[in-house]
Amino acid sequence: MIIIFYAFAREVSVFKKRLKNRRRISVNQLRGFQTELEGVQVVAIPTGMGMARAGDAVRKAFEAFPDAVLSIGTGVAGALSNGLQPGDLVFADRILCQEENSSRVKQVDHHAGRHIQDVARRLRSAELKFSTGAIFTAQGVLNGIAAKREAKNLSGAIAVDMETAAIAREAERRGVPFVCLRAVLEAVDDEIVTAPAIDEHGRVRPLSAGAHFMRNPHELLRLPRMMRNLARAARSLAEALPIVISGLHSLATESDLEA
Numbered sequence: 001m002i003i004i005f006y007a008f009a010r011e012v013s014v015f016k017k018r019l020k021n022r023r024r025i026s027v028n029q030l031r032g033f034q035t036e037l038e039g040v041q042v043v044a045i046p047t048g049m050g051m052a053r054a055g056d057a058v059r060k061a062f063e064a065f066p067d068a069v070l071s072i073g074t075g076v077a078g079a080l081s082n083g084l085q086p087g088d089l090v091f092a093d094r095i096l097c098q099e100e101n102s103s104r105v106k107q108v109d110h111h112a113g114r115h116i117q118d119v120a121r122r123l124r125s126a127e128l129k130f131s132t133g134a135i136f137t138a139q140g141v142l143n144g145i146a147a148k149r150e151a152k153n154l155s156g157a158i159a160v161d162m163e164t165a166a167i168a169r170e171a172e173r174r175g176v177p178f179v180c181l182r183a184v185l186e187a188v189d190d191e192i193v194t195a196p197a198i199d200e201h202g203r204v205r206p207l208s209a210g211a212h213f214m215r216n217p218h219e220l221l222r223l224p225r226m227m228r229n230l231a232r233a234a235r236s237l238a239e240a241l242p243i244v245i246s247g248l249h250s251l252a253t254e255s256d257l258e259a
Contacts, residue, residue: 002070002245003061003176004044005054005167010230011075012044014238028064030057037242040249043068047163051097051137054163058170070115070248071178073167074241076185076233077135080148081158084184087232089130089240090159091120092180097137097165098154105136105155108168115177115248122247128240133158135180137165145189152188159184181244183233186226 006012016022022035025043032045045061047054062068077090084090093116095108123130136157142148151160164180171178 001041001043001065001068002072002248003065003068004042004072004074004241004245005047005058005061005163006044006073006075007047007049007054007161007163008075009046011234012237012241014231014234015241016044018238028060030060030064037245038249040245042245047167050162051139051166055166055170058167062170062174062176068174068176071167071171071176072241072244072248073164073178073180073182074237075161075163075182076230077159077161077182078142078148078186079158079184079188080136080152080155080160081131081133082188084131084158085187086184086229087236088184089123089128089236090135090182090184091116091123091130091132092135092164092182093132094134094157095137095164095168095180096134096155096157098139100139108137108165109172115179118250119179119181119244119247122243123240126243128243130181130240131158135164135182136160138162144191148188177248179244179248181237181240183236185229185233 004012016033019035019037022033025032025034030045032043034041034043036042043061043065045057047057079085096105097108098105120132134155134157136151136155136159138151138160141162142151142160148160151157159182161182168178168180
């Protein structure tokens with residue numbers, strides 16, 4: 001069994017719609033869906049936004065599905081590299097996070113080197129373009145272009161999110177190999193429209209959102225572009241995820257035969 005973790009439903013909406021045999025699941029206070037893809041049992045679990053919520057959801061998921069042998073972190077990310085544009089795929093070869101209450105950055109070890117190499121090879125064989133590099137998991141939303149530039153200088157990462165490090169840590173504790181594939185939502189010089197309305201845990205604050213748009217009505221004009229970018233990112237993930245799942249399953253099968 002492979003478990004896929006994502007923050008919110010729209011990230012995997014296109015992938016989900018393409019599945020013919022999916023069913024809803026509700027287990028251990030988690031809601032998601034389950035399917036079979038080319039003979040592989042796949043469970044998809046939303047974590048919510050932010051490291052705390054992601055860590056809690058992943059712990060519950062591994063408790064509910066102890067037979068999971070592989071895990072995937074997916075969803076959208078912000079670009080920290082000038083060369084990345086909305087919809088571009090990012091495949092993590094390193095996962096970095098900022099220590100709490102510190103400017104120090106550390107690497108999260110998840111021991112999936114062979115899996116990363118094999119999946120990257122399969123993506124290339126499928127002629128899917130992607131960038132490989134470090135993904136930086138921030139403690140909160142990077143509000144503004146300057147904050148993203150600072151994160152780039154601090155970490156050297158090519159993209160940023162708010163969940164991957166927490167997922168990787170829990171997978172490491174369970175001894176479950178983990179890979180991360182994300183799609184870019186906004187370029188490094190683009191701002192997230194709703195960033196001021198999101199708290200440090202990644203939750204949207206409705207009152208703050210309303211007040212923010214009342215003070216900055218021009219930002220409403222940027223919402224359609226953000227939704228288009230999100231749709232583009234979801235399509236990119238829908239193309240790549242089946243290949244990643246198939247590749248990981250094949251590698252796991254090979255390992256079983258060798259054992």
